[in-house]
Amino acid sequence: MQREGGAELLTSDAQRVDRPARRTAIAATLGPVSETRSCIEGLVAAGMDVVRLSMSNGTRERHRAVVRLVREAAAEQGREVRFLADLQGRKNRLGAFPGGETRWAAGDAVVLTASPGPLAPDRTSLSYSWDPEQIGKGTAVLVDDGAVTLAVTEVSRAELHCEVVEGGPLSNGRGVTIPGLTLFPPGLGERDRADLEFATGLGVEMVALSFAQSADDCAAVRALAPGRVVIGKVENLAAVSRLPELVEAFDGLMVARGDLAVELPFEEVPHVQRAVLAGCRGSGRDSMVATQLLHSMRTSLRPTRAEVSDVANAVRDGAGGLLLTGETGYGRHPVHVVEVLRRIVERAEQEGPAAMNTLTE
Numbered sequence: 132m133q134r135e136g137g138a139e140l141l142t143s144d145a146q147r148v149d150r151p152a153r154r155t156a157i158a159a160t161l162g163p164v165s166e167t168r169s170c171i172e173g174l175v176a177a178g179m180d181v182v183r184l185s186m187s188n189g190t191r192e193r194h195r196a197v198v199r200l201v202r203e204a205a206a207e208q209g210r211e212v213r214f215l216a217d218l219q220g221r222k223n224r225l226g227a228f229p230g231g232e233t234r235w236a237a238g239d240a241v242v243l244t245a246s247p248g249p250l251a252p253d254r255t256s257l258s259y260s261w262d263p264e265q266i267g268k269g270t271a272v273l274v275d276d277g278a279v280t281l282a283v284t285e286v287s288r289a290e291l292h293c294e295v296v297e298g299g300p301l302s303n304g305r306g307v308t309i310p311g312l313t314l315f316p317p318g319l320g321e322r323d324r325a326d327l328e329f330a331t332g333l334g335v336e337m338v339a340l341s342f343a344q345s346a347d348d349c350a351a352v353r354a355l356a357p358g359r360v361v362i363g364k365v366e367n368l369a370a371v372s373r374l375p376e377l378v379e380a381f382d383g384l385m386v387a388r389g390d391l392a393v394e395l396p397f398e399e400v401p402h403v404q405r406a407v408l409a410g411c412r413g414s415g416r417d418s419m420v421a422t423q424l425l426h427s428m429r430t431s432l433r434p435t436r437a438e439v440s441d442v443a444n445a446v447r448d449g450a451g452g453l454l455l456t457g458e459t460g461y462g463r464h465p466v467h468v469v470e471v472l473r474r475i476v477e478r479a480e481q482e483g484p485a486a487m488n489t490l491t492e
Contacts, residue, residue: 156180156452162460173466175204178473186326187219216330220341221315226256236298243291273308273393308393346380366390383417412449421454429462446479
């Protein structure tokens with residue numbers, strides 16, 4: 132929905148009085164290191180405006196506990212913190228391994244199957260199939276956002292035989308990309324429907340749909356979650372080619388740079404990001420930028436110069452929200468990361484244009 136004069140749904144009106152109000156929301160993903168009461172209290176105090184609940188990870192018991200702790204901390208500090216349920220959507224994922232994990236080394240022969248079968252360290256299934264007529268010998272398969280890369284050596288409708296080009300550790304459910312060649316069914320799957328029902332029961336204000344590709348995708352979410360802000364995640368070429376349609380249909384769009392950078396050549400990602408932010412800003416829609424905003428701060432206390440510039444440029448280009456993932460989900464310094472991000476945002480907003488932001492209301 133377009134809001135008159137630009138919306139503000141991502142950040143809260145109840146900003147702490149000891150620092151200036153921000154137009155740009157800070158969203159954070161919580162994980163094992165940041166789900167404690169003391170850490171959540173620190174994140175709220177540091178400026179976290181939105182909590183992302185990843186429906187692909189964590190149990191429902193964990194999500195319930197996080198929502199309760201965040202609401203308690205926000206109430207104690209006089210702030211409003213909102214919740215974003217991030218649906219799995221059409222994310223292609225590995226199946227299971229014995230013991231839940233394995234390691235593939237360069238030169239290993241591995242097999243990806245179209246349906247689950249017996250567990251093996253060098254063999255697992257994919258959640259979505261492929262078109263064997265479009266995949267040939269040498270086709271690249273990227274696992275875990277490209278951390279592990281494979282090359283197809285033999286293909287059939289039932290199996291992809293591959294050689295590991297770049298190896299590494301893997302675990303159940305890691306993401307898989309065959310750029311432009313995965314077959315995705317239309318609409319919401321059973322998992323997304325169940326997750327959406329659970330999330331609305333928690334009272335989340337926003338829902339993000341992974342791999343959004345059409346206005347029909349937005350309508351499917353709205354039908355099950357009326358009254359929620361619906362954010363479409365731009366993650367592949369199909370979404371990029373339909374940006375005007377997505378801008379018109381969704382309340383906002385998220386530039387999800389992890390999958391986007393493996394679905395498209397990485398040098399295209401900055402240009403897609405600017406196009407998404409400009410389209411949303413021009414139509415009064417929300418916008419978010421996600422993935423590796425302060426990636427080095429998973430272990431470091433200081434961001435790199437490139438990270439600072441990346442965040443500042445996103446703010447100047449009108450991003451309504453910035454989403455931290457691994458930095459706060461499993462990094463060493465989650466509260467400090469939010470404090471650093473807030474400092475960068477507040478400085479950038481002194482020069483940038485007013486964001487058309489409905490995410491901070």
